[in-house]
Amino acid sequence: MKRQKRDKLGRAHSNGYQAGLGGKAKEQCPYQNLEAKSEWLGGWREAITDRNMGLYK
Template sequence: MRRLKRDPMERAFLRGYQHGVHGKSQDTCPFNSPTARQTWINGWREGRADHWDGFTGISGVHRLNEMRAVG
């Protein structure tokens, strides 16, 4: 059985979130499309906030699961 591809905006958000949690710069955004770029930056901002709040490593795994369940 084939798996459906995830929504590209969801993927952009999650990739941005991962960059933010790992403390990477916002300038590393790989998207050129305005909507995908904004979605990535929104994910990056949430990731940075979680990074500052200490949700890194194992303690941040539950946050990713919450985001995937909502999306």
């Protein structure tokens, strides 16, 4: 059971990261669940930071 939960949250983080790299706004988060939304936003913030540091264009 725990593995499935971790996989979903990991996927949410990855999806948020991809969204951030793609230039999407954080308001476009597709998740309603608080944990998943938090992970998505964490990934999104990480991607925005990486883009601002010049790691991705």
